[in-house]
Amino acid sequence: MSTDANALSVTGLRAGYDASDVLTGIDLHVGAKERVGLFGPNGHGKTTLLNAISHVIWPRAGEIRFLGETLQGLSPQKIVERGLIHVAQANWLFPDMEIGETLELAAYTRHARGVLKDNLAYVMQLFPRLAERRRQQCKTLSGGERQMLSIGVGLMCAPRMLMLDEPTLGLSPKLKDELAEAIAEISARGIPLLLVEQDIVFTLSLVERMYLVDHGEVTREIHRGSEVDHQDIMDMYFGAEKTR
Amino acid sequence: MTADTISAIIVSGVVLGSLYALMASGLSLVWTTLGIFNFAHGALMTLGAYLAWTMSDAAGLGLGLAAGIAVAVAVLIGVGIVMERSVVRPFYDHRDILLITVMTTLATMTLIEKGIQLVWGARLKQLAPIAPGKVEIFRTTISAQELLIVIVAPLLLGALWLFLRNTRIGRGIRAVGQNSAAARLIGIDVSRLFIVTFALSAVLAGLTGILLGSVRLLTPSFGTDPLVKALIIVIFGGLGSLSGTILAAYVMGIVEAALTYFVGIYWTPSIIFVLLIVVLLLRPQGLLGKVVR
Numbered sequence: 001m002s003t004d005a006n007a008l009s010v011t012g013l014r015a016g017y018d019a020s021d022v023l024t025g026i027d028l029h030v031g032a033k034e035r036v037g038l039f040g041p042n043g044h045g046k047t048t049l050l051n052a053i054s055h056v057i058w059p060r061a062g063e064i065r066f067l068g069e070t071l072q073g074l075s076p077q078k079i080v081e082r083g084l085i086h087v088a089q090a091n092w093l094f095p096d097m098e099i100g101e102t103l104e105l106a107a108y109t110r111h112a113r114g115v116l117k118d119n120l121a122y123v124m125q126l127f128p129r130l131a132e133r134r135r136q137q138c139k140t141l142s143g144g145e146r147q148m149l150s151i152g153v154g155l156m157c158a159p160r161m162l163m164l165d166e167p168t169l170g171l172s173p174k175l176k177d178e179l180a181e182a183i184a185e186i187s188a189r190g191i192p193l194l195l196v197e198q199d200i201v202f203t204l205s206l207v208e209r210m211y212l213v214d215h216g217e218v219t220r221e222i223h224r225g226s227e228v229d230h231q232d233i234m235d236m237y238f239g240a241e242k243t244r
Numbered sequence: 245m246t247a248d249t250i251s252a253i254i255v256s257g258v259v260l261g262s263l264y265a266l267m268a269s270g271l272s273l274v275w276t277t278l279g280i281f282n283f284a285h286g287a288l289m290t291l292g293a294y295l296a297w298t299m300s301d302a303a304g305l306g307l308g309l310a311a312g313i314a315v316a317v318a319v320l321i322g323v324g325i326v327m328e329r330s331v332v333r334p335f336y337d338h339r340d341i342l343l344i345t346v347m348t349t350l351a352t353m354t355l356i357e358k359g360i361q362l363v364w365g366a367r368l369k370q371l372a373p374i375a376p377g378k379v380e381i382f383r384t385t386i387s388a389q390e391l392l393i394v395i396v397a398p399l400l401l402g403a404l405w406l407f408l409r410n411t412r413i414g415r416g417i418r419a420v421g422q423n424s425a426a427a428r429l430i431g432i433d434v435s436r437l438f439i440v441t442f443a444l445s446a447v448l449a450g451l452t453g454i455l456l457g458s459v460r461l462l463t464p465s466f467g468t469d470p471l472v473k474a475l476i477i478v479i480f481g482g483l484g485s486l487s488g489t490i491l492a493a494y495v496m497g498i499v500e501a502a503l504t505y506f507v508g509i510y511w512t513p514s515i516i517f518v519l520l521i522v523v524l525l526l527r528p529q530g531l532l533g534k535v536v537r
Contacts, residue, residue: 054429080431088429094422097415105415109431113412157430 007192013062015052024216037203037210054086083160095139106156123152144175251382261497262397268474270448272489277421283349286467287356292450293457324446361464371457482530
């Protein structure tokens, strides 16, 4: 064990698909109980970054350490066993499985099975709507319910850290608020968060720090409370005017 | 049409349907989980039947059918694992996995069939029926072995259903079939479940072969006809749904029995294909299949 106090630290990470690198050297860290956002235009590597961290795709260079230990060479399921849980974007989960079945299945690792009952009760309390729909199949859920289920599935994996990829994609403002509350509540239990979002207001309401990812690199770090003016936000949405 | 005719059609239809359900379920399981068709599925049935014959028949080792079933199950688990590792696994990441595995599993089928011919020879064999004699149901006489098949098929399929529905591995297999990326993210070892699925399907094939081997004669190409039937039924029932496959098996059995009665054995296969085409024109997704998004 190193003395690394961060939940997650990523240094010099390169990854991509086929011949080209989407990530060209990412450095970031998430503190022990921290909530950190990842923000940036579409197609600039945020999802790729989460995929590389959870080893859905294989990193080409760089190091990822989780709770002080390297993740080098671990299969995706070993990473889940370590407790680093990646909740994928627009996840359709298992269309023909029931909600209850899906949640029980998600407690797949030995450790997660040991705490299945507690976690299931917690998910049901956090998302009462899922409790009402336990016998329904995943494919019958609305977009918001599906997001709730995705997060619920992540919680059933007994996370020691959660990475959420656009949990509010395509949701109404009301549902977004509901989800934001749930996410804040999860984080209040001490689970560190890495949150990928397009909605900057939503992100800023939840996180302590935020990285701006642009062209496969971290180009800025913004702390909550620091001044973020309109121009900054415009820059972040549309890309800063810079001379290349 | 007399009541006797109707009962004769239904009874022989259910016998056929039970056989078809057994033949097709293993094929369907592999298709829904791995997304490939295992063309060696029929050859695995043949292998199971021959193994059981060698263990149980007096001309073989004469150890009884229970030993035959046990050995067939054990060997087929092994064959299933080896097959998955050697002819399917290398192509998982390949874009054309479906076509490539058509070729590799066809090659495996030939290999198994020729191997059987080398080991056992081409002379016809038959497994002694587990249940000898005849029984009469609704004034239709069938062999006791056929009745056994009618009873065993739903039991086996029911056990498969319970396994897929209620056990951790079974649910995992369904999850992998429905969304392997999401399955990986909850810590499921996808490739391990692929192996389990393949082995399970091989065992189903072997048991089907053993049941079938006492109502039909064993030859090295004994599995060809069941394979074709199974393929038709899986497509007819709707790709991607085990329940659709089973429903289709029984529908097909009864339709075939009725056609055989009314138009004779000569035209029945052609008419079945015409019916299949009509069904697929009206419902391209099959009987219970889902519309592909």
